[in-house]
Amino acid sequence: MNTQHSSQFLMQNYARFPITLIKGEGVRVWDDEGKSYLDFVAGIAVNTLGHAHPEMVKTISEQAATMLHCSNLYFNPWQNELAEKLAMLSGLDKSFFCNSGAEANEAAIKLARKYFHDQGKAKYTVITAVQSFHGRTMQTIAATGQDKVKQGFAPLPQGFKHVPLNDIAALEAAIDDTTAAIMLEPLQGEGGVNLANIEYLEAVRALCDEKGILLMFDEIQTGIGRCGSMFAFQKAGVSPDILTLAKGLGGGVPIGAMMATDKVAASLSAGSHGTTFGGNPMSCAVALTVLDVIAKEELLANVEARSKQLIAGLQNIADAHSIFDEVKGDGLLLGLAANIEVAPIVNACRENGLLILMAGPKVLRFLPALNITKDEVAEGLDILGKSIEGLNL
Numbered sequence: 001m002n003t004q005h006s007s008q009f010l011m012q013n014y015a016r017f018p019i020t021l022i023k024g025e026g027v028r029v030w031d032d033e034g035k036s037y038l039d040f041v042a043g044i045a046v047n048t049l050g051h052a053h054p055e056m057v058k059t060i061s062e063q064a065a066t067m068l069h070c071s072n073l074y075f076n077p078w079q080n081e082l083a084e085k086l087a088m089l090s091g092l093d094k095s096f097f098c099n100s101g102a103e104a105n106e107a108a109i110k111l112a113r114k115y116f117h118d119q120g121k122a123k124y125t126v127i128t129a130v131q132s133f134h135g136r137t138m139q140t141i142a143a144t145g146q147d148k149v150k151q152g153f154a155p156l157p158q159g160f161k162h163v164p165l166n167d168i169a170a171l172e173a174a175i176d177d178t179t180a181a182i183m184l185e186p187l188q189g190e191g192g193v194n195l196a197n198i199e200y201l202e203a204v205r206a207l208c209d210e211k212g213i214l215l216m217f218d219e220i221q222t223g224i225g226r227c228g229s230m231f232a233f234q235k236a237g238v239s240p241d242i243l244t245l246a247k248g249l250g251g252g253v254p255i256g257a258m259m260a261t262d263k264v265a266a267s268l269s270a271g272s273h274g275t276t277f278g279g280n281p282m283s284c285a286v287a288l289t290v291l292d293v294i295a296k297e298e299l300l301a302n303v304e305a306r307s308k309q310l311i312a313g314l315q316n317i318a319d320a321h322s323i324f325d326e327v328k329g330d331g332l333l334l335g336l337a338a339n340i341e342v343a344p345i346v347n348a349c350r351e352n353g354l355l356i357l358m359a360g361p362k363v364l365r366f367l368p369a370l371n372i373t374k375d376e377v378a379e380g381l382d383i384l385g386k387s388i389e390g391l392n393l
């Protein structure tokens, strides 16, 4: 196996850390030198059940021996069942399956435009939040409210506007006759762990209803239990017309989903959109297992309990060091915001056996598997605290 930390054969589009991971079990991963790490990254909110969960291993091996792929020219029972399960869980009606978050958002943007096109209305603009992140395809970088992802890719697709999060007056001012949809992350992950407050989401829903605009929630990072409810919007009690999912849905197997109410979904008529791999038997069978295990192991309750523990521990660290401003986020998508750049802390943690992430230059981000135990959270906090102390910041 080639375990080098660089390769002339790979595009250099990732600023990777200098370790090569070769094995995972639960919330622990190992590198090629045999060193183990506690994994508070979970593949960026993907490994919902940690690594090598026995139920996932069983599903994957059984499904590989049964059917991996058969094309959307035909029905397959796993896709049917997953769509039904997601409808029951979310209250939305229909699903379109794809392979990633960006693809789910592409489908959402296409659906919003098609929905108004079908009514003969020239409504196409999608309003998103400043600091939002919606993916890396051309449409989704145009949708993303961060300039850094757009550099060098002009001309970008037209029809996107960005407004500050939690500012209803700014949103109202941005709406015009062309506005088709408002797309929001209930909790911004990549943009700095910024929570949309409930009053804001309620006001956005009311505004959308009043003006005939679609509300789309991008729950690619927050969905599938990460925030303590199956979907973050359920905590706020505000339902979208369109919902996008990916990451945690497959627990490590690539899958994305774009869901919508019946009324809106009707515009994605036969031939209007599609993908070769989306919704194949393997990805759907695994997603069904992820959802089953979340219920069977009562992981939503675990997320809430571990979240409280992690927040309390992070708060203690914040109180002890003036470089930190606040603990933010929800469930197991938490941030520790600093007034200095935090990359040295991420590196020190890794050297001491803990993988954590950043959300922008000054926010540490923690998003472990939903089945992390009390002892593992305590161990992670201990390594974090010692790593910070060792740096003398």
Ligand SMILES: Cc1ncc(COP(=O)(O)O)c(C=O)c1O
Pocket: 044, 100, 101, 102, 103, 105, 133, 134, 135, 136, 185, 189, 190, 218, 219, 220, 221, 246, 247
């Ligand atoms: C909220 C949100 N939307 C969309 C995406 C894009 O997902 P993908 O990388 O699977 O295309 C991400 C990825 O980080 C995300 O966090």
